[in-house]
Amino acid sequence: MPSVQFWAALAIVPAVAFVVRLLNGRPLSSRLLPLGRLDLALVVVTLLALGFHCAAMFFPAAVAAVPVSDDAAEAVRDLGAASQAAYWLPAGVLVLALRRAWAPLLVAEVSVLLAVGITMFWSFSLTTHLVTIAGSVVVTAAVLATATYRPAVRLR
16 A cells, blocks of 8 residues: 555645645646646546545545445446446546647646556556556646636627
8 A cells, every 4th residue: 555645645735736826816827727627627527536436445444435426436346347437437438528628738647647548457567556646636736737627608
């Protein structure tokens, strides 16, 4: 099981990016990622789903405390077809929601999501998988640090 410091670092990276983004008052890049309501909702839902997948694998006791999560968490831990669907579907939808990101950042996002999935479902070491998870958190935080909310324009 990875150390507490590893998980703390993974939590700190997006938190720092979020705080810097708030203090800066604008996206952290001139390459803006415009997110409408649907894209923003998809990002939130897919990140929650991917977070659940990760939590089910590494924190089964904490996930078991959540009502009605037992069957889903068990399916994720089995690493079978249901687990693959629970990872690849949200990962694909996340890429779809981030489709307007600057191309190099989007390529990096796709690359780290593929790396996480490959190291999880193929026979790679836990250390290798954890490194890809860390990379995914950093890249996703970087992509989202360029985001700007673009509300729908109402025509009168």
